Amino acid sequence: MPGVKGFISFEGIEGAGKSTQAKLLSEYLGAKGHNVLLTVEPGGTGIGQKIRSLLLEPQNHMDPVTEILLYYASRAQHVREVIYPALLKNTVVITDRFTDSTIAYQGYARGLDLSIIHSLDEIVVPDLKPFLTFLLDLDVEEGLRRNRRAQKEDRFELETLEFHSRVREGFLRIAAEEPERVRIIDASRGPEEVCKDIMRIAEEAWR
Ligand code: TMP
Secondary structure, eight states: OOOEEEEEEEEESTTSOHHHHHHHHHHHHHHTTOOEEEEESSOSSHHHHHHHHHHHOTTOOOOHHHHHHHHHHHHHHHIIIIIHHHHHTTOEEEEESOHHHHIIIIIIITOOOHHHHHHHHHHHOTTOOEEEEEEEEOOHHHHHHHHHHTTOOOTTTTSOHHHHHHHHHHHHHHHHHOTTTEEEEETTSOHHHHHHHHHHHHHHHHO
């Protein structure tokens, strides 16, 4: 399935700086005259926000199947209520995480069979894939350190280092399979340097 032009995602491990960079790109494209919608998964809608709390509250011990279904429930609402309508109006949609996160976290790290994810994709997002994905790549320990400094502590930050290493490797495998769509960005640098790379790639992708 080809990516949908105007649909961009940011991916990466905890603490890689996705949210900051997604915001900077949305401001940059907005200043260039595009209508831009910046959104997030899990979340992006009222229902999605409630599902996000269920997913991230550290006290919620959750079966992996419950977990993946909640991510897809959030996504189903998100694409129908927000993403499809925006794309139909030629708005550029930038999402902080999308399906690649499910492949990396629930697939490669949690160990669910990737065929489950592909089946859910066919039901929930049959024709929707980003045309450009920025994978902010960073050493796992550094990412977790950054999040601790920001006092961010959710259910995933409590996972082991091995879990987060599998997430990182999962993302890198996705990028190796789809190098045209998924651009690896070295996120160990300062935000300004990272941002320059992202803007250059976004410009090229639009030509
Ligand atoms: P974040 O938006 O603050 O990064 O938090 C979202 C968390 O949810 C993060 O730890 C990654 C995780 N996640 C999944 O496990 N699967 C998914 O499909 C998505 C979108 C996020």
